Amino acid sequence: MKHIRLRRTTGLAIAAALLAAAPFLTAQAQQQHAHVHGQLKLDVAVDGPTVVIDMESPLDHIVGFERAPKTDAEKKIVEDAVAQLRAADKLFIVDPAANCKLGPVDLRSGALGLGNPDPNEPVGHADLDATFSFNCTNAAAAKFIDLNLFGAFKGLRQIDSQIATAQGQFKRQLKRPAGAQAAQPARLSWGK
Numbered sequence: 670m671k672h673i674r675l676r677r678t679t680g681l682a683i684a685a686a687l688l689a690a691a692p693f694l695t696a697q698a699q700q701q702h703a704h705v706h707g708q709l710k711l712d713v714a715v716d717g718p719t720v721v722i723d724m725e726s727p728l729d730h731i732v733g734f735e736r737a738p739k740t741d742a743e744k745k746i747v748e749d750a751v752a753q754l755r756a757a758d759k760l761f762i763v764d765p766a767a768n769c770k771l772g773p774v775d776l777r778s779g780a781l782g783l784g785n786p787d788p789n790e791p792v793g794h795a796d797l798d799a800t801f802s803f804n805c806t807n808a809a810a811a812k813f814i815d816l817n818l819f820g821a822f823k824g825l826r827q828i829d830s831q832i833a834t835a836q837g838q839f840k841r842q843l844k845r846p847a848g849a850q851a852a853q854p855a856r857l858s859w860g861k
């Protein structure tokens with residue numbers, strides 16, 4: 670809920686930013702880092718021998734809150750979520766034609782103390798950003814990725830995706846299927 674996020678950050682953070690930068694730049698930075706609950710961004714690049722997936726998600730989808738974990742139960746939720754993200758070949762099933770194996774997984778979240786997070790992450794609305802790299806023997810053959818994200822992330826309603834390949838650029842939007850269907854993989858496909 671973008672408007673709520675903007676309202677909450679209207680305070681010290683913006684006052685400090687206004688002192689530091691021209692208003693135009695501040696507005697732009699705000700826009701770039703706004704997140705909408707229920708929506709997740711995926712950028713897929715099929716490049717040489719790799720398929721690289723960049724994910725930008727409100728932390729809320731992943732753990733159910735957007736701050737550092739406080740209780741043991743919350744710490745356990747974070748631990749499990751991180752393990753699930755590291756096992757990314759269960760979340761992202763790349764077209765078998767490309768013959769890919771999961772390579773490096775990079776997770777970034779200021780609230781969870783992971784990686785090198787975006788320094789402009791808005792206070793009170795933390796993101797989790799991730800880069801999942803797959804090494805493939807025939808990456809160019811990849812025409813789809815089956816996503817298990819709707820099953821894994823209960824609050825997720827929509828995936829906005831951009832795919833860049835040697836054949837061209839594609840934009841795709843996937844909506845959460847109704848009921849039990851959401852537990853099934855959702856196919857993100859492109860090309861022919």
Ligand SMILES: [Zn+2]
Nearest residue numbers: 727735794795
């Ligand atoms: Zn949020």
